[in-house]
Amino acid sequence: MRDSKKIAVKPPIFPGRRRWVFLGAAIIFLVCAYFLKLTPSGLIPPDSLRWDRAGKFFSAAISPAMDYQDDSVPDTADHIWVKGVKGLFYTLRFAVAAMSMAVPTALILGFFGSSAWWPEPCGRGLKFVLRTVFVVSRFVMSFARSIHELIWALLILSALGVSPLAGMVSLAIPFAGTLGKVFSEIIDEEARDSASALKAIGHRPVQTFLVGIFPRAIPDLITYSFYRFECALRASAVLGFVGIETIGLYIQLSHEEFYYHEVWTYFYLLLAMIVVVDLWGAGLRRRLNPTHA
Amino acid sequence: MTHSSPDRQARIDVLRRGRSRSRFVEGSALLMLGLTVWAWLSAGKLTGRLPFARRWQNFLNFLGDLTPSPVRKSGDWSESIPWAWDLFTDKGFTALAITIGIACAAIILSTIFVLPFLPLASRQLGRRDPFGIFSGKKTNQQGQKLARPRSEDGRNLQSQDVPVTNIEGKFDEPTLLDRKSPSSFDFRGLILGPATRFLFVLARAIPEYILAFLLISLLGLQFWPLVLALAIHNFGILGRLFGEVVENADTRAAEQAFANGFGRKKVFGLVIFPAVFNRFLIYFFYRWETCVKDATVLGMLGVLTLGHLMMMTKGFFWDRMLFYVLLGSSVIMVGDLLSTWIRQRLRR
Numbered sequence: 001m002r003d004s005k006k007i008a009v010k011p012p013i014f015p016g017r018r019r020w021v022f023l024g025a026a027i028i029f030l031v032c033a034y035f036l037k038l039t040p041s042g043l044i045p046p047d048s049l050r051w052d053r054a055g056k057f058f059s060a061a062i063s064p065a066m067d068y069q070d071d072s073v074p075d076t077a078d079h080i081w082v083k084g085v086k087g088l089f090y091t092l093r094f095a096v097a098a099m100s101m102a103v104p105t106a107l108i109l110g111f112f113g114s115s116a117w118w119p120e121p122c123g124r125g126l127k128f129v130l131r132t133v134f135v136v137s138r139f140v141m142s143f144a145r146s147i148h149e150l151i152w153a154l155l156i157l158s159a160l161g162v163s164p165l166a167g168m169v170s171l172a173i174p175f176a177g178t179l180g181k182v183f184s185e186i187i188d189e190e191a192r193d194s195a196s197a198l199k200a201i202g203h204r205p206v207q208t209f210l211v212g213i214f215p216r217a218i219p220d221l222i223t224y225s226f227y228r229f230e231c232a233l234r235a236s237a238v239l240g241f242v243g244i245e246t247i248g249l250y251i252q253l254s255h256e257e258f259y260y261h262e263v264w265t266y267f268y269l270l271l272a273m274i275v276v277v278d279l280w281g282a283g284l285r286r287r288l289n290p291t292h293a
Numbered sequence: 294m295t296h297s298s299p300d301r302q303a304r305i306d307v308l309r310r311g312r313s314r315s316r317f318v319e320g321s322a323l324l325m326l327g328l329t330v331w332a333w334l335s336a337g338k339l340t341g342r343l344p345f346a347r348r349w350q351n352f353l354n355f356l357g358d359l360t361p362s363p364v365r366k367s368g369d370w371s372e373s374i375p376w377a378w379d380l381f382t383d384k385g386f387t388a389l390a391i392t393i394g395i396a397c398a399a400i401i402l403s404t405i406f407v408l409p410f411l412p413l414a415s416r417q418l419g420r421r422d423p424f425g426i427f428s429g430k431k432t433n434q435q436g437q438k439l440a441r442p443r444s445e446d447g448r449n450l451q452s453q454d455v456p457v458t459n460i461e462g463k464f465d466e467p468t469l470l471d472r473k474s475p476s477s478f479d480f481r482g483l484i485l486g487p488a489t490r491f492l493f494v495l496a497r498a499i500p501e502y503i504l505a506f507l508l509i510s511l512l513g514l515q516f517w518p519l520v521l522a523l524a525i526h527n528f529g530i531l532g533r534l535f536g537e538v539v540e541n542a543d544t545r546a547a548e549q550a551f552a553n554g555f556g557r558k559k560v561f562g563l564v565i566f567p568a569v570f571n572r573f574l575i576y577f578f579y580r581w582e583t584c585v586k587d588a589t590v591l592g593m594l595g596v597l598t599l600g601h602l603m604m605m606t607k608g609f610f611w612d613r614m615l616f617y618v619l620l621g622s623s624v625i626m627v628g629d630l631l632s633t634w635i636r637q638r639l640r641r
Contacts, residue, residue, distance in 0.1 A: 032398040
């Protein structure tokens with residue numbers, strides 16, 4: 001908790017050398033741009049076909065489809081907006097199910113990846129065991145999140161066949177890794193005053209953790225989990241691109257047929273959902289940790 | 294309860310009634326719970342159509358395919374090292390360098406673009422009267438000179454709270470005004486600020502993969518679409534993260550500068566920015582790390598990064614694909630350690 005009225009005079013990083021950070025960033029950017037051939041002319045569609053396509057695509061933005069552009073869709077099919085909203089629900093369901101697996105896993109991993117519950121005077125043997133558990137769980141989390149959810153999906157769907165559960169698990173794995181890492185950091189950075197008071201009157205280390213540290217970390221844990229839920233929504237939309245039925249799949253299919261108006265319909269629906277959830281999360285953050293928004 | 298006296302119970306009740314609670318948070322928790330139950334109940338059959346024995350067989354076959362091909366023939370794991378080295382020098386290294394290059398270019402680009410928007414987006418600076426100090430028009434709409442400034446509790450701001458030394462002799466009249474001045478519409482605070490923050494929300498709402506997919510179809514197969522997609526998405530995320538840093542920063546130096554006649558741009562660039570520089574760098578490196586990971590998969594759209602190599606080898610050469618996956622994963626873990634180390638140094 002920071003107190004804005006207290007002066008915190010911190011020396012800047014590399015005192016007096018901020019300009020070197022800027023210079024370094026500029027040089028790295030130029031090197032990358034040269035290496036990747038990022039010329040200004042690359043920002044213009046390269047041929048008349050693509051110019052045409054860009055024009056059609058952006059002009060479709062103001063008139064999202066109110067009906068299917070594909071004439072072969074039977075009249076009995078859902079209206080396009082109904083289909084889009086259903087797609088949103090599939091997306092949401094996927095993200096929620098994945099998060100409901102990721103959060104408990106992350107709590108367990110995060111607990112073992114933090115040192116806040118270690119008994120203070122502790123024998124060498126026990127210390128070694130604790131260190132090993134710590135390093136192993138940190139490594140598991142790091143490995144889980146170092147592979148993108150799309151690649152997890154590719155691997156798991158090929159190994160186990162296409163099924164909703166496989167998709168949810170492939171989303172849950174990297175999210176559990178990220179959540180677990182941040183959970184353990186939040187727990188380790190939590191103030192220890194009540195914990196040491198409890199310890200002084202004879203509580204055992206794990207009790208101290210469960211009563212003195214963990215409850216104080218809960219608001220931060222909730223807001224961070226909610227932020228990851230927003231990310232899970234986006235990720236679940238993207239998983240449509242590997243064939244799982246979320247709104248991303250509709251976007252991809254319509255785009256392949258050049259039905260740009262339909263693309264914008266789905267796109268606006270997706271944007272609307274994510275913006276709503278983003279604002280919901282902002283409301284939660286404001287209420288749960290008012291001091292550091 | 295053996296030792297519960299009425300007095301004790303009463304005190305517990307007082308505590309219970311006095312606890313902070315919010316209907317919004319409780320409602321959100323209920324809604325989340327409801328959504329979770331619905332998600333699992335409505336998902337239908339979770340495990341696909343194939344029978345279990347068949348899937349187990351597929352899984353075993355898949356594991357076999359993951360073993361490096363020379364090892365599969367000879368059973369000697371030492372042969373996997375030259376095999377891996379060949380894969381690395383053939384295309385792996387180039388793809389790796391491109392992946393990192395895209396991440397660096399994208400994150401630097403989005404930082405450059407996000408910085409000028411921050412004074413607009415900040416709830417303190419982006420308003421008619423930052424810190425309760427009027428800045429801008431010194432007359433109301435009728436052209437009348439406005440009254441001497443007062444803070445909300447009615448004290449005279451100029452003489453007691455903020456010393457005005459009038460540097461550069463810029464102002465003859467009082468520059469501080471009553472905050473409740475009814476005349477001028479707070480365009481910055483009511484329109485410009487929320488609009489900028491909404492721009493951030495929109496930018497981060499678009500998944501970078503979908504953005505890159507659309508941009509590639511417009512700009513062709515090159516590196517720009519990936520860089521742009523990552524830059525746009527991170528523009529929104531950095532906007533929010535940097536914005537929170539600015540809002541949590543100590544405002545007293547900024548208030549002083551404002552009272553002394555600095556404009557918003559100067560206050561942001563010369564007072565706030567240097568003070569929060571470390572925290573900006575912390576978030577910069579955090580997003581860089583994420584960009585490396587995202588740049589990897591964006592290659593699956595057909596541009597040469599590690600993701601492209603994975604796409605090309607999947608299905609036929611699972612062993613090679615696994616090599617690229619592990620290569621990407623190890624680079625990301627190294628980047629992760631690097632950025633954690635830098636961020637820890639910056640926090641000190």
